[in-house]
Amino acid sequence: MSVATQNLLYLVTIICFILALRFLSSPTTARRGNWVGAFGMAWAIGVTIARPGVHVNWRIIVGAIIGGAFGAIGARKVKMTAMPQMVALFNGVGGGAAALVSLAEFHNLAPLPGRLHADISTAIVLSALIGSVSFAGSMVAFAKLQELLSGRPITYPGQQVVNGLLLAAIVACGLAIILGYEHQWVLVVLLLGSLAFGVLFVLPIGGADMPVVISLLNAFTGLAAAATGFELNSNVLIVSGALVGASGTLLTMLMGRAMNRSLANVLFGAFGQVQAGAGTGAALTGTVRSVNAEDVSIMLSYAQKVVVVPGYGMAVAQAQHAVHELAELLESKGIEVTFAIHPVAGRMPGHMNVLLAEANVPYTALKEMDEVNPEFPQTDVVLVIGANDVVNPAARNEPGSPIYGMPILNVDQAKQVVVSKRSMATGFAGIDNPLFLDPKTAMLFGDAKDSVLKLVAGVKNL
Amino acid sequence: MAHYTLFVTELTILVLAIFLGIEVISKVPTLLHTPLMSGTNAIHGIVIVGALIVAGTADPDLLTGWVGFVAMILAAGNVVGGFVVTDRMLEMFKRREPPKKDEGGSSGKS
Numbered sequence: 072m073s074v075a076t077q078n079l080l081y082l083v084t085i086i087c088f089i090l091a092l093r094f095l096s097s098p099t100t101a102r103r104g105n106w107v108g109a110f111g112m113a114w115a116i117g118v119t120i121a122r123p124g125v126h127v128n129w130r131i132i133v134g135a136i137i138g139g140a141f142g143a144i145g146a147r148k149v150k151m152t153a154m155p156q157m158v159a160l161f162n163g164v165g166g167g168a169a170a171l172v173s174l175a176e177f178h179n180l181a182p183l184p185g186r187l188h189a190d191i192s193t194a195i196v197l198s199a200l201i202g203s204v205s206f207a208g209s210m211v212a213f214a215k216l217q218e219l220l221s222g223r224p225i226t227y228p229g230q231q232v233v234n235g236l237l238l239a240a241i242v243a244c245g246l247a248i249i250l251g252y253e254h255q256w257v258l259v260v261l262l263l264g265s266l267a268f269g270v271l272f273v274l275p276i277g278g279a280d281m282p283v284v285i286s287l288l289n290a291f292t293g294l295a296a297a298a299t300g301f302e303l304n305s306n307v308l309i310v311s312g313a314l315v316g317a318s319g320t321l322l323t324m325l326m327g328r329a330m331n332r333s334l335a336n337v338l339f340g341a342f343g344q345v346q347a348g349a350g351t352g353a354a355l356t357g358t359v360r361s362v363n364a365e366d367v368s369i370m371l372s373y374a375q376k377v378v379v380v381p382g383y384g385m386a387v388a389q390a391q392h393a394v395h396e397l398a399e400l401l402e403s404k405g406i407e408v409t410f411a412i413h414p415v416a417g418r419m420p421g422h423m424n425v426l427l428a429e430a431n432v433p434y435t436a437l438k439e440m441d442e443v444n445p446e447f448p449q450t451d452v453v454l455v456i457g458a459n460d461v462v463n464p465a466a467r468n469e470p471g472s473p474i475y476g477m478p479i480l481n482v483d484q485a486k487q488v489v490v491s492k493r494s495m496a497t498g499f500a501g502i503d504n505p506l507f508l509d510p511k512t513a514m515l516f517g518d519a520k521d522s523v524l525k526l527v528a529g530v531k532n533l
Numbered sequence: 534m535a536h537y538t539l540f541v542t543e544l545t546i547l548v549l550a551i552f553l554g555i556e557v558i559s560k561v562p563t564l565l566h567t568p569l570m571s572g573t574n575a576i577h578g579i580v581i582v583g584a585l586i587v588a589g590t591a592d593p594d595l596l597t598g599w600v601g602f603v604a605m606i607l608a609a610g611n612v613v614g615g616f617v618v619t620d621r622m623l624e625m626f627k628r629r630e631p632p633k634k635d636e637g638g639s640s641g642k643s
Contacts, residue, residue: 088576089557095569096560102623105572109616112578116612119582125589130598134588134605141606142614149618154567161574161615164607171604172583175597179590190540289570289577296577301543303583309543310550311579317554318573322566414563421566425622433629439563 072122074304080118081307087111088311092318098434115307151429152386155285155419159212162288166205169295170262173198176302181253189249191302196245198298199258200265205291207269212284215273216418222278230275231339237268276337279460282419283326283337290319322420329414331466331477357508359495364522367454367489367515368529371397374451376407378443380480381427383417384457384493388519391430394456397527398432404530410436411443411453411480413461440480450485457491457519463504474502488512491522568622575615581608 087107094104119125149157173195180187180195187195214220244261276284297312299305327334371377379398385391398408410432416423424437438446447453455462458480465472466479482488488511495507495514506512515522561569587593588601 084579088579089553091572091576092554092557092561092569095565095572096557096562098562098565098623098626099628101565101568101626102620105568105575105616105619105623108572108576109620112575112581112612112616115579115582116585119585120589122586124591125585126591127589130588130602131585131605134584134602135609138606138609138611139613142610142612143617145610146614146617146621151622154571154618154622157614157618158567158570158574161571161578161611161618165574165577165580165611168580168584168604168607168611171600171607172580172587175587175600175604176583178594178596178600188536188540190536286570289573292577293573296580297547299580299583301540301547303586304539304543305582306543306546308579308582309547311576313547313550314554314557315573315577317551318558318569321555321558322570325563325566412563419567420570421563421568424564425567425625428622428625428627431625431627434564434626435629437564 077118077122078306081115081305084111084115084118084307085310087114088314092314151426153217154422154425155281155417156213156216158419159209159216159285159288162285162292163206163209163213166202166209166288166292166295168202169198169292169299170202170206170265172299173202173302174258174262177248177253177258178255181255186251187253192249192253194298194301195258196248196261198295198302199262200241200245201291201298202295203262203265204269204272205288205295207266208273208284208291209269209288211270211273212281212288215278216281222281224277225274230271234268234271237264237271241265241268272338275339280330280332280337282415282417282422283323283330283332283334285419286319286322286326287334288319290316290323293317293319326415326420329478331474357505357510359507360510360513362489362513362515364515364525365529367513368526368533370452370487370489371401371406371454371526372404372530372533374401374406376446376450376452377401378409378411378447378450378453378482378485380411380413380453380455380458380462380482381416381423382456382458382461383423384459385519386417386423386426386457388457390456390520390523391426391432393520393523393527395427395430395432397523397530398436400527400530408436409438409443409446411440411482412437413440413458413480414478416458416461440478444481447481447484451487453482453485453488455482455488455490455492456523459492459504460502462506463502464506464509465502465504468505472502482506483509483511486511489515491515491517491519493518565623565626568619571615571619571622575612575619578608578612578615581605581612584608 091108293315300308584604
């Protein structure tokens with residue numbers, strides 16, 4: 072099979088991947104799209120195995136069985152709340168595979184007589200570098216999300232200087248290879264340095280910023296795959312890598328905008344640190360009004376329009392199913408119920424939608440921030456469950472607040488607000504929330520699931 | 534200069550693919566951003582092509598053999614896991630069933 076024929080056959084895969092992403096533009100076609108993508112992948116694997124020079128041996132078979140089994144079991148077992156960790160892990164293994172491929176390529180190409188073409192050596196350096204950073208960074212992100220490591224930013228004096236020097240050393244190794252110093256040990260040093268850099272670069276980033284980091288690492292792995300494509304002269308890798316790179320970059324920008332933070336601020340700002348100083352400016356005054364579930368049940372039953380604002384706290388308490396039951400119950404009484412989803416609700420882009428879909432909430436009941444914000448003034452009751460920073464009016468009103476300027480759900484414009492919360496503790500970002508002291512706001516203290524179940528019982532009894 | 538021509542062609546493909554990616558992905562609703570991310574995750578599993586080429590080398594030396602083997606494990610995990618988890622998520626997205634007031638509607642009736 073000639074190289075041209077191979078590339079022609081790989082074109083089928085390219086078309087499948089593009090269609091897969093196209094089908095993702097609607098929930099009705101998305102699942103089919105994923106199957107088209109999977110077919111394209113299987114096709115590419117078949118074409119590669121048929122290539123002259125690729126011999127199916129125990130490494131391929133055993134490797135595929137081990138990797139495939141881990142992938143399949145992990146993917147079937149993972150809880151939807153743990154999806155960000157899973158995505159981080161897959162980002163990492165993809166990046167790691169790209170880095171290993173370039174290590175093997177360099178090992179086999181560099182001793183040949185004559186210099187490597189500059190584009191090939193550049194591609195090898197880039198895929199080794201980006202792939203390793205993505206692998207190590209993703210593993211740290213995984214550990215943070217899985218709470219094996221503290222979600223607090225881990226910082227020490229001179230951190231930026233250390234990271235800067237390390238990056239400079241890695242780039243120097245890369246340049247040496249590209250300029251013709253084609254020795255194996257230089258690439259090994261580059262790989263190890265990049266792994267260390269990946270760890271050091273994610274450590275100071277706080278848990279609240281993980282959605283941005285995962286998106287960014289997703290883009291990195293895409294770029295590593297594209298670089299691997301240049302090194303193997305494979306169009307399918309270049310196109311696939313570019314598609315993933317574009318997706319990761321778009322999501323990173325989107326997340327940054329939803330938190331009103333620049334990428335540089337996320338990567339180098341060490342969120343928690345900055346907050347502590349700036350957040351304590353305005354002292355909050357007012358009283359907290361606490362209510363019980365019966366009162367809230369009555370309030371809900373006599374409402375015409377209810378908006379539920381779910382946050383990650385709801386998912387942690389496993390209250391999604393109870394919330395869905397409550398929504399159905401209210402709807403059966405003729406009350407309009409919608410769910411308001413903030414772009415950064417949950418721990419990764421779109422996470423809250425998945426968590427609610429799992430609880431059988433129809434996606435037609437989910438509304439995005441821009442769509443739901445104009446509706447709050449006509450809303451009788453807003454039920455905030457386990458969300459905090461995304462409904463904090465300080466983002467709109469207090470220029471001194473660390474989250475000032477972040478787009479929020481304007482729940483304080485509704486007629487009544489009920490906040491279900493475990494205690495008065497601050498949210499993920501560690502900032503006080505004036506919403507809780509608003510005279511319109513009633514606090515329903517307790518575990519989210521217990522509280523919602525009590526509401527279900529209360530509404531039923533009325 | 535055949536090699537130079539090839540490189541320029543590949544660079545062109547890369548740039549066009551990036552623009553195509555931005556177009557296609559900006560049409561994905563925020564509702565589906567998590568499946569988008571896990572789906573693109575599965576797509577970057579295409580590095581399995583590289584892993585197969587390395588692991589499938591005839592008579593590899595020690596380093597190539599082991600590196601190929603590990604790359605194969607990582608890439609296979611990426612591909613299988615990525616598609617399976619995306620399918621699992623997309624299966625859950627349902628429209629609203631026509632509203633019914635009967636008792637058998639929800640799973641949580643007690």
